Amino acid sequence: MRRFLLVILVAAMLLPGGADAAKKLRIVTTIPDLADITRNVGGDFVDVASLATGVEDIHAVPMKPSFAVLLNRADAVVLMGLEAEHAFLPALLEASRNPKIQRDMPGYIDCSIYVTPLEAPTRLDRSLGDVHPMGNPHFNLDPVNGRHIVRAIVDGLSRLDPEHAPVFQKNGDAYKAKLDEAIVRWQREAAPLKGKKIVTYHPDMIYFAERFGMIQFGTIEIRPGVDPTPAHVAELIERMRQAKVEIVIRELHYPAGLAETVAKSTGAKLVELPAMVRGVPEAKDYIALIDYNVRTLVKAVTGGSAALLVPSSTP
Numbered sequence: 025m026r027r028f029l030l031v032i033l034v035a036a037m038l039l040p041g042g043a044d045a046a047k048k049l050r051i052v053t054t055i056p057d058l059a060d061i062t063r064n065v066g067g068d069f070v071d072v073a074s075l076a077t078g079v080e081d082i083h084a085v086p087m088k089p090s091f092a093v094l095l096n097r098a099d100a101v102v103l104m105g106l107e108a109e110h111a112f113l114p115a116l117l118e119a120s121r122n123p124k125i126q127r128d129m130p131g132y133i134d135c136s137i138y139v140t141p142l143e144a145p146t147r148l149d150r151s152l153g154d155v156h157p158m159g160n161p162h163f164n165l166d167p168v169n170g171r172h173i174v175r176a177i178v179d180g181l182s183r184l185d186p187e188h189a190p191v192f193q194k195n196g197d198a199y200k201a202k203l204d205e206a207i208v209r210w211q212r213e214a215a216p217l218k219g220k221k222i223v224t225y226h227p228d229m230i231y232f233a234e235r236f237g238m239i240q241f242g243t244i245e246i247r248p249g250v251d252p253t254p255a256h257v258a259e260l261i262e263r264m265r266q267a268k269v270e271i272v273i274r275e276l277h278y279p280a281g282l283a284e285t286v287a288k289s290t291g292a293k294l295v296e297l298p299a300m301v302r303g304v305p306e307a308k309d310y311i312a313l314i315d316y317n318v319r320t321l322v323k324a325v326t327g328g329s330a331a332l333l334v335p336s337s338t339p
């Protein structure tokens with residue numbers, strides 16, 4: 025193995041341009057949203073891999089032995105933070121035996137640092153099984169927080185590769201400009217969502233709801249990460265009927281049956297949404313994910329007006 029590495033190293037040094045290729049930062053992100061944004065910021069100077077594929081629950085990504093290997097070789101790990109990855113990342117970081125990417129090291133890029141968390145608790149407490157002990161970590165679903173993610177990644181990459189910091193800054197600014205343009209469009213498209221009450225399975229959608237004027241009425245779960253009981257569901261259905269809640273959202277990594285029952289019992293429309301990039305094939309990158317969620321909800325609320333479903337790539 026050591027000889028093999030040596031051969032590669034020597035080959036890289038001998039090949040023209042090989043030294044540059046060897047200098048690419050190896051980045052591992054927890055979710056595909058962060059991989060997409062890291063690629064946009066890092067350009068040619070990064071190799072990026074994501075642990076989750078996009079269909080998982082961020083609080084329960086199944087661990088694979090290959091993850092520890094990836095992390096062992098990484099220059100940085102890019103994560104959501106706010107303990108979103110608590111179920112798998114701390115154990116993987118330990119297994120990686122890579123001192124560069126441990127918490128508080130330069131290779132630990134926490135994308136929550138510029139985000140103001142919603143539902144921040146007054147005290148840190150996991151005793152009730154709550155998987156959001158630092159506040160709600162699903163900030164990726166509000167595109168304005170996408171800007172904060174870009175900033176944290178520009179900081180992180182610049183810290184690790186100061187020589188290319190101006191490139192990361194420029195790429196980050198260009199991506200933010202693209203995002204800003206899309207945000208203006210989403211604000212316009214999402215007008216029919218204003219004031220609509222939603223019930224979700226888990227509180228994944230609160231940042232999105234706040235951005236686009238929707239009201240998070242309740243969740244099918246009792247608390248974040250705590251499964252529903254029949255009594256909780258019965259009470260939720262009763263309250264939803266009284267408040268005339270029109271939308272039930274099932275984030276695609278949660279079971280379908282209960283969300284269907286709640287929607288059927290209250291006459292609400294059931295909407296299925298991804299919580300991450302690649303959660304559905306259409307959500308191929310971060311901008312496409314927000315596009316998909318805005319358009320799918322608008323379609324549900326307006327009864328599917330075709331004019332609102334023009335793909336974003338159409339000028």
Ligand SMILES: [Zn+2]
Nearest residue numbers: 083155226248
């Ligand atoms: Zn959560």
